[in-house]
Amino acid sequence: MATERLTAIRDDVESRPTTRRWVPGRRLLAHFALIVVTLVMLYPLVWMVASSFKPTDEIFSQPGLVPRHFEPSNYAEGWKGVSTAFSIFIENSLFISVAAIIGNVISCSLAAYAFARLNFIGRRIAYATMLVTLMLPTHVTLVPQYILFNKLGWVNTFYPLFVPHFFAVDAFFVLLMVQFIRSLPRELDEAARLDGCSPWQTYRYIVFPLLRPALVTTIIFTFIWTYNDFFKQLIYLNDVQLFTVPLGLRQFLDSTGDSSWGPMLAMSTLALVPPLVLFVTFQRKIVDGVATSGLKG
Amino acid sequence: MTITYPTMRGQRRRRTRYQNGWALAFLAPWLIGFLAFTAGPMLMSLYLAFTKYDLLSAPKWLGAGNFRRMFGDDPLFLQSLKVTAIYVVVGTPLSLCFALAVAVVLNRGLRGLDFYRSAIYLPSLFGGSVAIAVLWRKVFNGDGLVNQLLAFVGIQGPSWISEPQTALGTLIALEVWQFGAPMVIFLAGLRQIPREFYEAAQVDGASRVRQFWSITMPLLSPILFFNLTLQLIRSFQAFAPAFIISDGSGGPADSTLFYSLYLYQEGFVNFDMGYAAAMAWMLVLLAGAVVAVNFFFAKFWVHYGD
Numbered sequence: 055m056a057t058e059r060l061t062a063i064r065d066d067v068e069s070r071p072t073t074r075r076w077v078p079g080r081r082l083l084a085h086f087a088l089i090v091v092t093l094v095m096l097y098p099l100v101w102m103v104a105s106s107f108k109p110t111d112e113i114f115s116q117p118g119l120v121p122r123h124f125e126p127s128n129y130a131e132g133w134k135g136v137s138t139a140f141s142i143f144i145e146n147s148l149f150i151s152v153a154a155i156i157g158n159v160i161s162c163s164l165a166a167y168a169f170a171r172l173n174f175i176g177r178r179i180a181y182a183t184m185l186v187t188l189m190l191p192t193h194v195t196l197v198p199q200y201i202l203f204n205k206l207g208w209v210n211t212f213y214p215l216f217v218p219h220f221f222a223v224d225a226f227f228v229l230l231m232v233q234f235i236r237s238l239p240r241e242l243d244e245a246a247r248l249d250g251c252s253p254w255q256t257y258r259y260i261v262f263p264l265l266r267p268a269l270v271t272t273i274i275f276t277f278i279w280t281y282n283d284f285f286k287q288l289i290y291l292n293d294v295q296l297f298t299v300p301l302g303l304r305q306f307l308d309s310t311g312d313s314s315w316g317p318m319l320a321m322s323t324l325a326l327v328p329p330l331v332l333f334v335t336f337q338r339k340i341v342d343g344v345a346t347s348g349l350k351g
Numbered sequence: 352m353t354i355t356y357p358t359m360r361g362q363r364r365r366r367t368r369y370q371n372g373w374a375l376a377f378l379a380p381w382l383i384g385f386l387a388f389t390a391g392p393m394l395m396s397l398y399l400a401f402t403k404y405d406l407l408s409a410p411k412w413l414g415a416g417n418f419r420r421m422f423g424d425d426p427l428f429l430q431s432l433k434v435t436a437i438y439v440v441v442g443t444p445l446s447l448c449f450a451l452a453v454a455v456v457l458n459r460g461l462r463g464l465d466f467y468r469s470a471i472y473l474p475s476l477f478g479g480s481v482a483i484a485v486l487w488r489k490v491f492n493g494d495g496l497v498n499q500l501l502a503f504v505g506i507q508g509p510s511w512i513s514e515p516q517t518a519l520g521t522l523i524a525l526e527v528w529q530f531g532a533p534m535v536i537f538l539a540g541l542r543q544i545p546r547e548f549y550e551a552a553q554v555d556g557a558s559r560v561r562q563f564w565s566i567t568m569p570l571l572s573p574i575l576f577f578n579l580t581l582q583l584i585r586s587f588q589a590f591a592p593a594f595i596i597s598d599g600s601g602g603p604a605d606s607t608l609f610y611s612l613y614l615y616q617e618g619f620v621n622f623d624m625g626y627a628a629a630m631a632w633m634l635v636l637l638a639g640a641v642v643a644v645n646f647f648f649a650k651f652w653v654h655y656g657d
Binding site: 081084085088091092095096098102114115161164172174180187191196198204218220222228253257278282303304315322323325326329 | 368369370371373374375376377378380381383384385387388389391392393395396399406453456457459461463465467468469470471472473474475476477479480481482483485486487488489490494496499528531532535536538539584587588590591594595598611614615618619624627628630631632634635638
C-alpha cells in the first residue's frame with residue numbers, strides 16, 4: 055500500500071539530517087514571523103495576568119503590561135466572591151472532574167477490553183454502534199436527559215455531571231483504549247490464560263497496568279473537558295453552594311457588571327491555573343493526543 | 352492430578368470459543384449507559400420533537416407543528432441559523448488558513464519548534480472556557496485592550512461587543528485565535544511527507560510555490576479534510592463564549608444568537624422542551640447534511656495516495 059511505502063521512505067529519510075537548506079535571511083524572517091504570531095497569540099493571556107494585578111481604573115486607562123500600582127488585593131477580593139467564597143467553586147469543580155475521571159477510567163477500560171479482546175455474539179454491531187455515538191451532537195440527548203434527571207430528583211445535584219461517566223458515555227476514550235489494547239501483543243493474554251487467568255484477571259493484572267499511557271491521555275482530557283464545561287453545569291446547578299468555577303465566574307460578571315474588572319480578571323486567571331499546570335506537565339502528551347486523534351482542549 | 356498441556360488444536364478451538372458471559376459483564380456499564388443516556392433519550396427526544404412539553408403537564412401532540420414554526424413562524428430561529436452559518440463560513444476557513452500557513456513555516460526544521468508549537472496551541476486548550484470568554488469581553492470592550500491599542504495609531508474604535516455589526520466578529524476572532532489545534536494536526540501530517548519529493552522537485556526546478564501546490568497540498572489533503580470536518584462539527588456546538596459575551600441573550604440585536612444558545616433559551620429558559628428537542632434533531636440533520644456535502648466534494652480534491 056502507498057502509506058507503507060511512504061513510511062519506508064520516511065524511515066530512510068529520518069536517518070539523515072533533515073533540515074532543509076536555508077538562506078540565512080529567510081531563516082531570520084521565519085523566526086521573526088513566528089515570534090510575532092506567538093506574541094499576538096499570547097498577548098491577551100499575558101495582558102489578563104498583568105491586569106489582574108492592576109486597580110480597576112488603571113485597566114481601563116493604560117494598555118501597558120506593568121502595573122503602575124501593584125494591586126494584589128484583587129485576588130483577595132475575588133476570592134471572597136459575591137456571596138460565596140471562590141474556594142467553594144474550585145472545590146466543586148475539582149470534585150466533579152475527579153469523579154468523572156474515575157468513572158471514565160473504569161468504565162471505558164472495561165468496555166475497551168471487551169471490544170478489543172473478547173469474542174462474543176454481536177461484537178461488530180456493538181462496536182459500530184459505539185462508533186456512531188461518537189459523532190452525535192450532544193444536543194439530541196440533552197432535553198430527555200434533563201427530563202430523566204429531573205424525574206430522579208437529580209437536578210441541582212452533581213450526579214448528572216459525573217454519573218453518566220461511570221457508564222462509558224465518552225465513546226471517544228473507549229475507541230482510544232481499544233486501539234491501544236489492540237497494539238499490545240496478544241501473547242501476553244495467551245500466557246495469562248495458560249496460567250489460568252480468567253478474563254477478569256487478565257484485564258486486571260495484565261491489560262489495565264499496560265494501558266497506562268492511554269489512561270493518562272484519558273485523565274488529562276476528561277479533566278479539561280469537565281473542568282471547562284459550561285452548558286451542562288449551567289442547566290443542572292442552581293444553588294450557589296453547588297456552583298462550579300465557570301458558574302462562579304458568570305455570577306461574578308452578572309452581579310458586578312463591568313465595575314470590578316480587577317477581581318474578575320484575577321479569578322479568571324486563577325481559573326486557568328489547573329489546566330495550565332496540566333499542560334506544562336504533560337505538554338508532549340497533550341500535543342501528541344491532539345495530533346493523532348483530533349482531540350481538542 | 353495430571354497436567355495436560357494444551358495442544359495447538361485445543362488452543363485454536365478455545366480462541367474461537369465465544370465468551371458471551373464475560374463480554375456482557377465487561378460491557379454492562381457501557382450497555383446500560385448507551386440505553387439510558389444515549390439511545391433512550393434519542394428516541395424520547397424524537398417523540399418530544401413532535402409535541403409541546405413544558406416539564407409540568409403531559410406532552411401535547413403537535414404533529415409537524417414545531418418544524419413548521421421553525422421555518423414559517425420563528426424569525427429568531429432563522430436568525431440563529433444565519434448567525435451560526437456566518438460563524439462557520441467565515442471562522443472555519445480563516446482558522447484553517449492560519450493553521451496551515453504557520454504549520455508550513457514551522458515544518459521547515461527551524462529551531463524552537465516545540466516552543467512555538469506549545470505557545471500557539473495554548474489558546475486552544477483554554478478557548479471554550481468561561482474565563483477566556485470573560486477576558487474576551489474585556490479585550491473587545493469600548494475601553495478594552497483592542498481600542499487602547501488602536502488609540503496608539505489614532506483610531507477611535509467602537510465598543511465591539513455591543514455593536515450588532517461587530518459582536519459576531521469578536522466571536523469569530525475568538526474561534527480563529529484557537530487555530531493552534533488544527534495547526535498541530537497539520538504539523539503531524541506535514542511530517543509524513545517524504546523530503547525526497549521536495550528534493551526531486553527542486554532538481555526539476557520547481558519553485559517553492561509550485562512545490563506547495565503540487566506536493567504539499569495533494570499529500571496533505573486528507574488531513575485538511577479531517578480538520579475541516581472536525582471544525583465544522585465543533586462550530587455548530589459553540590456555546591459558552593456567545594453566552595458570556597451577550598449575558599445569555601444572544602444580543603446585541605440577536606447578532607450573537609448561536610444555534611445552541613437559542614436552543615438553550617427555548618428549552619431551559621422558556622421550558623418549551625418540545626421545541627428544543629425539535630431544534631436538536633434539526634441540528635443533527637443540518638450538521639449531518641453539511642458533513643455529507645463535505646464528504647461528497649472530498650472525492651474531487653482529497654487524494655488518498657495512488
